Amino acid sequence: MSRSDRTTHAGDGTVTGALRIEPSVRALLRRLRPGEVAVIDILDLDQQSAEEIAARRPGAVIDVKASISGRYPTGGPRVLLEAGVPLIDEVGSAILGAKDGAKATVSGSQVLVDGTVVADGREVTDDVLADAMQDATEGMRVQLATFTANAMDHVEREADTILDGAGLPDVGLDLEGRHVVVVAPGFRHREQIASIRRYIRDHRPILIAVGHAADATLELASAPHLIIGDVDGVGDDALRSADRVLLHEPRGGASGQARIDALGLAHTVSDSSLSSTALAILLAHTQGASVIVTVGVESSLQDYLDTSQADASGTFLARLQAGTSIVDAPALAQVYRHRYSPMTLVLLVVAGLVALGAAVWSTPAGRAWAEDLWTMVNSWIGGA
Structure with missing residues (x-):
């Protein structure tokens, strides 16, 4: 309708x-x-x-x-x-x-x-x-104070996880030295995925989708290697396409577990109080990812205040821990240029030479010049 x-x-x-x-x-x-x-x-x-x-x-x-x-x-x-x-x-x-x-x-x-x-x-x-x-x-001072208090609460409860990765489950992915893209269902996440598709095609990074961002990841990029979070809103196609599923429902919901069981999918479970986005970043960092590209993840102070404060403060701490390996998708899209392989460059040169030769051969003067050049080359070869 x-x-x-x-x-x-x-x-x-x-x-x-x-x-x-x-x-x-x-x-x-x-x-x-x-x-x-x-x-x-x-x-x-x-x-x-x-x-x-x-x-x-x-x-x-x-x-x-x-x-x-x-x-x-x-x-x-x-x-x-x-x-x-x-x-x-x-x-x-x-x-x-x-x-x-x-x-x-x-x-x-x-x-x-x-x-x-x-x-x-x-x-x-x-x-x-x-x-x-x-x-x-004028109200941002109070919100900032609340945000800071939530962050300190996460430090008290999840310090070992944030600092050392203690308690993070084994998801069966080799991330050492790899590029990893964490796709969260944040503001304009679909637009951000589309903006870095060329980077994804060139580098073939590990794709970690948070919750229902898995659908956008499958549609706009590729099948996610890992889906983490509450999967209740994730489409069946995206769930079945993923290599791994990490079920994480910090608010205690059980619908995701029932969904996974109904589809018969192998999975692991985490009961961390951190947000699923924070867990995704920490997983990539502790397992040695060289670059972590974040899509749909908060990057400014207003972004953090505009999100659930309990979730946002944990994500903020995870980003701090990942440090210089973190790159936001909007920034990546601004600076990334397509990387051409040597074979592609050779083919481009050959194609240009063929086009130039065809243009020269199409004129009488050009054809005469090409014939003279060919005769000269043959004489050099014969003389040698």
Whole structure:
């Protein structure tokens, strides 16, 4: 069904479509269809979640909480606005009681079902977002303090793993001296994979995919050598294509284990409290990878604050431990140039000479010159 079949856009900006109510983004992404009105319950919408929601092309997004609260300048609302998706936030929890699938109309800051206003919040426009971002900058001190506290908590609990790789499972891959690409499902990870495909073709690195980034890895690069993390959202094709699976669900979920068992896939398990991305980086580092290219992994302070703080602080420590072997995909894409093999260069020269010879031979003067040259060469050979 096309988007136009599911939603109606009036000339005044009014949007009409079916309500899809899922407080959890992961659950929402499994059910959301183009043109539907997505209802979420997220305080400070992060860039990754917003990007994944926008990719489903909803008619509008309704947030129960403030999509940008003022704690820090989160990037999610900007992602939706740039994608042309209307965003209404601070509507309150009453809308969660509306009937899932009911036809709703979004007009300005209001959400109506059967002509009755069921929610009224804040229409997030460019001007509203600019003011909120300015206020949010002042809240970064508190967020930074929280981030630091989370990092110290990881140091207390996972110091041996971070420093020495203690407790990391054997995944059966030889990474010594190899290039490794860690693909996490972060903001613009698909775009980043596409930007380094030439590097991947040239160097054939070990590909480690984190969670549902395995699908993008298989589609845009190659089959992942290792999938690590919660595999509940990973497609069957990607799971079956991987050489190894490391099941890691630090929040205690069991759905991934059931999925692996149902598919009959061999796997190992880790119960580390670090994020799956952190584990992937530490695995590559402790096993001697010479270069670790990160895709969809936080690299700036705002990126770290825009992600789950418990996960981001562990990833930050893992990156520090990997040190100079870490290269971010956006930077790699800027500086990498295609590497041609010697045989390719020889073939290019030969092809150029053949083209030049054909051009010379096509003219009478050129043909006469070539015949004289051939006679001269033969006389030299005969004289020798």
